[in-house]
Amino acid sequence: MSKAICLDVKGMTKWFGGLAANQDIDFFVEEGEIVSIIGPNGAGKSTLFNCITGFYKPNGGKVSFFGRDIYRMRADKICKLGIARTFQVVQVISDMTVLENVVTGALLRFSRIGLATEKALEILAFTGLIEKKSFLGTELTIADKKRLEVSMALATQPRLLMLDESMAGLTRVELRAIIDLIKKIRAQGMTLVIVEHVMEAVMEISDRVVVLNSGKKIMEGVPKEVCSSPEVIQAYLGDKYRVVC
Amino acid sequence: MLARIEIMPEQLLQQIVNGLLIGFMYSLIAIGLTLIWGVMNIVNFAHGDFLMVGMFTSFWLFSLYGLDPLFSIPICFLLLFVMGMLIYRFIVSKVMKGPMLAQLVVTFGVSIFLSNLAVYLWTPDFRLIPPTILQGTWEFGEIILSIPKTVASVGSIITSVCLFLFLKKTKTGKAILATEMDRESALLMGINTERINSLSFGIGAALVGVAGAFLSTYYYIYPQVGGLFGLIAFSIVALGGFGSIEGAFIAGILVGLVQTLGGFFFDPAYKYAIVFMIYLITIWIRPQGLLGW
Amino acid sequence: MTVGLAVMVMLLIFPLVVTQIFPLQIMILVFMYAMLGVAWNIMGGYAGMFSFGQAAFFGIGAYTSSYLLMAFHVNPWFGLIAGGVVAALVAAAIGYPCSNLRGHYFAIASIAFAEIVRVYFNNWTLVNAAEGISLPMLDESFTNFMFHNSKVPYYYIMLAFLLLALVVCHFVATSKMGYYFRAIKESHDVAEVLGVNVVRYRLIAIMVSAFLSAMAGTFYAQYVLYIDPESVMLLAISIQIVLLSMLGGAGSVMGPVIGAAVLIPIAEVTRVWLGHQGTGVDMLIYGFLITIISVYQPQGVWGILSRIGNRIK
Numbered sequence: 001m002s003k004a005i006c007l008d009v010k011g012m013t014k015w016f017g018g019l020a021a022n023q024d025i026d027f028f029v030e031e032g033e034i035v036s037i038i039g040p041n042g043a044g045k046s047t048l049f050n051c052i053t054g055f056y057k058p059n060g061g062k063v064s065f066f067g068r069d070i071y072r073m074r075a076d077k078i079c080k081l082g083i084a085r086t087f088q089v090v091q092v093i094s095d096m097t098v099l100e101n102v103v104t105g106a107l108l109r110f111s112r113i114g115l116a117t118e119k120a121l122e123i124l125a126f127t128g129l130i131e132k133k134s135f136l137g138t139e140l141t142i143a144d145k146k147r148l149e150v151s152m153a154l155a156t157q158p159r160l161l162m163l164d165e166s167m168a169g170l171t172r173v174e175l176r177a178i179i180d181l182i183k184k185i186r187a188q189g190m191t192l193v194i195v196e197h198v199m200e201a202v203m204e205i206s207d208r209v210v211v212l213n214s215g216k217k218i219m220e221g222v223p224k225e226v227c228s229s230p231e232v233i234q235a236y237l238g239d240k241y242r243v244v245c
Numbered sequence: 246m247l248a249r250i251e252i253m254p255e256q257l258l259q260q261i262v263n264g265l266l267i268g269f270m271y272s273l274i275a276i277g278l279t280l281i282w283g284v285m286n287i288v289n290f291a292h293g294d295f296l297m298v299g300m301f302t303s304f305w306l307f308s309l310y311g312l313d314p315l316f317s318i319p320i321c322f323l324l325l326f327v328m329g330m331l332i333y334r335f336i337v338s339k340v341m342k343g344p345m346l347a348q349l350v351v352t353f354g355v356s357i358f359l360s361n362l363a364v365y366l367w368t369p370d371f372r373l374i375p376p377t378i379l380q381g382t383w384e385f386g387e388i389i390l391s392i393p394k395t396v397a398s399v400g401s402i403i404t405s406v407c408l409f410l411f412l413k414k415t416k417t418g419k420a421i422l423a424t425e426m427d428r429e430s431a432l433l434m435g436i437n438t439e440r441i442n443s444l445s446f447g448i449g450a451a452l453v454g455v456a457g458a459f460l461s462t463y464y465y466i467y468p469q470v471g472g473l474f475g476l477i478a479f480s481i482v483a484l485g486g487f488g489s490i491e492g493a494f495i496a497g498i499l500v501g502l503v504q505t506l507g508g509f510f511f512d513p514a515y516k517y518a519i520v521f522m523i524y525l526i527t528i529w530i531r532p533q534g535l536l537g538w
Numbered sequence: 539m540t541v542g543l544a545v546m547v548m549l550l551i552f553p554l555v556v557t558q559i560f561p562l563q564i565m566i567l568v569f570m571y572a573m574l575g576v577a578w579n580i581m582g583g584y585a586g587m588f589s590f591g592q593a594a595f596f597g598i599g600a601y602t603s604s605y606l607l608m609a610f611h612v613n614p615w616f617g618l619i620a621g622g623v624v625a626a627l628v629a630a631a632i633g634y635p636c637s638n639l640r641g642h643y644f645a646i647a648s649i650a651f652a653e654i655v656r657v658y659f660n661n662w663t664l665v666n667a668a669e670g671i672s673l674p675m676l677d678e679s680f681t682n683f684m685f686h687n688s689k690v691p692y693y694y695i696m697l698a699f700l701l702l703a704l705v706v707c708h709f710v711a712t713s714k715m716g717y718y719f720r721a722i723k724e725s726h727d728v729a730e731v732l733g734v735n736v737v738r739y740r741l742i743a744i745m746v747s748a749f750l751s752a753m754a755g756t757f758y759a760q761y762v763l764y765i766d767p768e769s770v771m772l773l774a775i776s777i778q779i780v781l782l783s784m785l786g787g788a789g790s791v792m793g794p795v796i797g798a799a800v801l802i803p804i805a806e807v808t809r810v811w812l813g814h815q816g817t818g819v820d821m822l823i824y825g826f827l828i829t830i831i832s833v834y835q836p837q838g839v840w841g842i843l844s845r846i847g848n849r850i851k
Contacts, residue, residue: 055727079733087731093724095789096717104717108733111714156733288642339833345641346784347836349588351829353777358825364818468818476653479646518657521650528643529635 003030004066006160006191007052007083012061014044014051021047022058023215029160031066034182034192036202038226039212040236045195046088048212049164053085054078065160080108084158086149088165088195094137098129098148101137105155120155127151127181143174150181161185163194167201179205203227211235255387260509261502262388268501269398270460274474275481275493276405277452283425283488284445287337287348291356293475295450297363299325299457300466304372313377314462315396321458322451329450333443341442356475363468372466397459404455405494408448412490421445425488473517477504480524486537496535549697553690562689566761568802569696570754575783575794576703577750580710582780583788585743586723588645591652592751592779595625597771599752600759601659604671614683618756622749629748630741637737640726649773656771670766673759683760692761699757700795703750707791710746719743720789778805781828787840796839 007029014022021044029035037045050056052063054075063071070078093101102120103113110116124130129147132140140148146166153161163182167175179201186192186205196202202209202223209226211219213235219226226232278292289295299321306312306320332355340347376393383390412418424431424441432438464470481500485492500520508516527534553562574592581587602624603617612620632651639647660668676682685691710716718739721729726736759765778801786797808820835841 053731055730074735075730076733076735079731085731087727091725091728091731093721093728095724096720100717104721105732107714107717113712113714113717116714152732282642286642288646336829336833340836343832343836345586346582346588346780346788347832349590349642349645350780350784350836351832353781354825354828354830354832356825357777357821358829361818361821361825365822369818476649480650483646512661514661515657518654521654521657524650525635525647525654528639528647532638532643 003032005029006031006033006066007193008062008064009048009052010062012048012051012058012063014047014056014058020215022051025061025212025215025217027210027217027220029191029193031159031191032186032189033207034186034194034205036206036209036223037193037195037212038197038199038202038209039218042214043212043235044215045212046164049085049162049195053083053162079156079158082157082159083162084153084156084160085162086146086153086164086166088168090142090145090149092137092140092145092148092152096137097133098135098137098140098151099124099133101148102151102155105152108156123151123155126184127154128177142169143171143177146170146178147181150185154185158190160191160193163192163196165195165197167196167198175201199227257509259388260505262390264502264505265498266391266394266398266501267505268498269401270456270497271474271477271481271501272494272497273401273404273456273459274453275478275485275497276408276490277449277456278478279482279485279488279490279493280408280421280425280445280452281449282482284421285337285341285442287341288352288479289446289449290349290352290475291332291359291471292449292453292478293471293473294356294359294363295325295329295453295471296457296460296474297466297468297471298328298359299454300461300464300470301363301367301457302454303458303461304374304466307374307377314374314458315378315400318400318455318458321454325454325457326447326451328454330443330447332450333446337446338439338442356471360468360471367468369468374461374466391463393463397462400459401456404452405490408452409490417444421448477517477520480520480527482534483524483527484534486534489534489536492534492536553693559689562693564803564806566689566693566696567806568798569693569700570757571779571782571802572795572798573696573700573703573754574751574779575786575798576700576707576791577747577754578779578783579788579791579794580707580719580750581743581747583783583790583793584710584716584723585719585740586640587740587743588641588780589648589744589747590645590773590776590780591648591650591655592747593771593773593775594652594655595629595748595751596755596758596775597655597659597765597767598625598628598748599755600765600770601665601671601755602752603756604673604759604765605665608671608674613681614756614760615681618683618753621752621756625748625752625755626745629744633741633744634737637740638726649776652771652773652776656767656773659767659771666766668766668768670764670769671759673763673765675763684763692757696757696761699753703753704791704795706746706750711791715739715742783838784836785831785838787838787843790840790844793838793840800839 005028010026012022012025025048039045047056051058054073057072065081065083068081070081093104099120102123103116106116106119110119124133127147127150129151132144166178170178175198182192182205206223209221209223210217211226211232218231218235219229274296278289281287281289302321302324303314303317306317307314336351336355340351381392383392412422420436421441424436424438428438477500481496482493484499485496500523503523504516504520507519552565556562574596578589578592582589599621602621603614606612606617606620607614636644636647659665665671676684678684678686718729718734721732721734722736722739729736755770758770782797782801783794785801786795787793808823
């Protein structure tokens, strides 16, 4: 029994003036998989995210979501179809409480405030933020803000969750907590695409890894393959190093 | 609305000349505003009132001490520089981290305070500095060039060039440009961005104060004079590109031309509406302006 | 909500107890500016679109109903609705191209728009340009929306309009729309990523705000019986609306009401006592207060009350 193709990206290209931030990138994600996108800074990972989710208008390529063409679709429509994402610089609504933030997400599927609030509380219980439901957005730590952002994304009931560097700036304890949360989310049947720099996490949770460098995809495979590939090591560390993995 | 059917080429040329003369003044006024906007991302709604203060400074120095407006330029510069820095230090800097609404409103408050302080101190009367060293007109065939306006325009160009050189050639100037382009990187490189803010606000105010001194040689001086100039400056800054000095200079000239020619070909009553239209069209079609990034 | 009820009762019996004209006029102005503030708040305090051009909608409302009355003898109550509709349509027309503008850029666009409208009306012969419109005198009656002998009926009508605006604002604040507005205020990205059609919701905010402001405009026309661009489309009016909303507390339903209740009486009283000599002292104090409030208490009175309320909890 083969799994459905959740996300299919072909030939994604995005230019900024003379710079090709994304050049002809192909990859796909099966339903239920966790695929990580890695690469050195400036490789084009966030650009790729933004092109897929409607925040940038790409210059060329094709994107389909469960067979449905979403190339250059408006961001809010993509969300309605079932793709949710977080941002590299975490964005939550600072003047609202944690609960209100998640309610805002839940309102997409449940227009009545009462029902949306119930659903929001369920999500907060799932992601472990229930104790802090009355905290204002501004009062949270970075780790909690990221957790809140994930909660908000989950509230829109996505089929694909895309996380952009959710682990940046976290302590070891906070890192373990978010890795566990991601595993918990996948266990519910979610498909995930994550951009990450924290290699241990990538190795631990990914089914497959896609490696970008200077706007191009240079490799794709299971974590062990990718981590021992000389090309990948060269991309990150330059010519002089060899790593035993 | 199209008012003329036959246009004599001399008339057109005269209008163009008039437009340029106004334009150079606009340029200097706008340069100060774009500097402040570019460096600290705040719109100085009191900018027109700084112009007014410059004009009154020049007026009182003339009325009380007989100082010709041209010689009061350095005094205007210094006075408004200090005033600008103080306003930044004690008022504006405190809202920089506050809500957007407070940032918008605070310079309105300063504007209302300044213009009404002027009314209180000096009454709302219109005043004029009688012609002194510079007076009269030059005539080139059919074209008439008012001498005070021409001198003011030349002064404006010289001042703009001085600023340009300051920004590009001096260490402080380059620090200002750096902060304008990328605040965080500037901070990381050890530039004291708070001091740069304060300095930029002061220089921005000083520039428009100098513009006021030039303007006072031929324009009516009264407390509310800043209102319209301030609003027009927004259009100029937008057209030129927020933060771009060269852009503000060119845009100032363009707006001066458009205003004069627009008033000439269409109804003069609409000339300011046309200027405001420029802001809207620029921001809709090319938000970064002509030379902005 | 016993405080609210007590206030309501006091407001209802006020004209019966206080019979001097001046206090009555002040209260009517308070209600009118409060309504304009509530209207502003919907797009500004909630959705983050800080408009400094509300006077344009106020004026469009006043002019639409007055022109229809003058030229076609249309009943002012129908004129009221027409004015609201015209203002809402104009709002949509200007709001749509401005959909991406935020913060300072939006603020200046609103000023540019309002000034263009004012200059246009100042020269538009159809509405008597700068001369303005003197409303035709109709027999005094409620249906005619005109009263000549006493201002008391205007008091109750304006109070009713204000209550309507408050109901609308309350509905917005406590509904899905309110949450979405606040998300938009934070950032367009956050809103979009949660599935919000930012352009559509921004348009709704502007149109509702314009409609309510226009209603206040029609009231003004029927109250003062003379309008011209300098009295109904002035930038100073727009600024006043923003100021009182900020003073009372932008982003809360009652904020603008508190702001109007504080600011308008002070402004009127100082204008009469200090300002009529043209010395500008009243405005000087006003400018000073605005600056101080922006710096030290930008959340307004409501912000202070909320903080006290939170500490009590």
